[in-house]
Amino acid sequence: MLSAYLDLALGLVLAFLLLSLLVSGLNEAIVRLLAIRSKFLWAYLRDTLDDDAPKGRSWLPSGARDVFAALPFARDPRPAHETRPAPPEPAADDGLTQSLYERVREIDHPTRGRTSIADLPPGRFSGAVMELAATEPGGVEGLLAKLKDAGSPLHGHLKGVWETAQRDLDRFRKGVETWFDGEMQRLSLLYKRYVRWVVAMLALAVTLLFTVDALEYGKTLLRDNAYRATVTAVTGPEAYGELKARCEQADPVPCITDTLSQPALLGILDKAIISVSVPAEGEPVFHWNGAAWWDRLTTPSRWPGFLLTFVALLFGAPFWWDVLRRITGARSRS
Structure with a gap:
């Protein structure tokens, strides 16, 4: 059970890190432009x-x-x-x-x-x-x-x-x-x-445009072992064993390849007004989700999750990168 909570923390930190990098990138692009x-x-x-x-x-x-x-x-x-x-x-x-x-x-x-x-x-x-x-x-x-x-x-x-x-x-x-x-x-x-x-406004815009509900995402990580394993796959070789056990095949390579061909972290953004899916072969496919996006945005029960995401993005990418290093035990180069 402790491993599940550790994976939950890792998944949330990864999500906040990626979204914070997006906010920082948008801010830097505006500043340079x-x-x-x-x-x-x-x-x-x-x-x-x-x-x-x-x-x-x-x-x-x-x-x-x-x-x-x-x-x-x-x-x-x-x-x-x-x-x-x-x-x-x-x-x-x-x-x-x-x-x-x-x-x-x-x-x-x-x-x-x-x-x-x-x-x-x-x-x-x-x-x-x-x-x-x-x-x-x-x-x-x-x-x-x-x-x-x-x-x-x-x-x-x-x-x-x-x-x-x-x-x-x-x-x-x-x-x-x-x-x-x-x-x-x-x-x-x-x-x-x-x-x-300006960073606060960009963080709010990213949260609302992608309708990232941190509470919903956390529940998915806890309840869906397969999804959690795919999210934590980016952090180390241990995840390969988890995927191998989950696939339960003599040759786990096709199953693992199929699983990772749909990057789990893209699931964080699949409720955005424009979502993207990555097929096993071919180019990424973009989808217009205007109706579903507006329904999520106007659902009051999701607002606490949006607020949690917004507050997390205010800490910035350096903060979440440091947290990720501490969780995974990675050391920065001197």
Whole structure:
């Protein structure tokens, strides 16, 4: 009986892991398609360096809705992509954000239109600041004066670092690097807080579109030994013996092949609005289940199972992968 409960836990963890990976994949696809990370970084840089947001508004989104509304479509804070090396002197009409990009764009990826830089190493940022200071009369003091005249929020930060470094260039560079590293950590936390709401919406959409009832799935695993054996077949060679005993044939290979030709984990998704079956031979077959899907979705007795699935997906794929490793005893590569 203990083995049955262990298989139940394993089956649920596998289901939650696969669905969490689907949610993560959808989120990553949206983020990459809309270049959210890159726009988020350069929105922060424009706010910090130039404060040139239109009509006095911040470039950074003020809420989770703006991350996937105003930021991707209304305003693009990223500089135009450029492949040429930085000029010796910044142009007079260039803002500080553009001047900074000129000195970090060697890490940019080949692209069209706007820059794709989504991660700026602190050491590269401090090096770019030192290069900007070298182009100003008076060095760092001249750069600070320019920042003050431009009303840049960066002036206060760099002035504090400059005074703390006691006007030592090497200590100033390291101070800028440390400060920017702290800012990137803060920005990452802010980004994750916004994206968390998007992940929650995607988890809800996956749960409802596939109508995954975790309680129903758990009952099926407990009651159907054959189904449970097929689900746990992906975890180790022990399952082969279980399938061999279940088939009760002199040659169990045809039975095992037939069983695994219909992947049991696809049974989790067979109640989706569009389901898929994998025949022993030929291409996968898709089925429209609109009527059955709507009937499941509007059945109140299934809502607790939907809620359990939704909450489980909020934990994310890394959590369920770690749980799976612990159950199976697998060790991650160091």
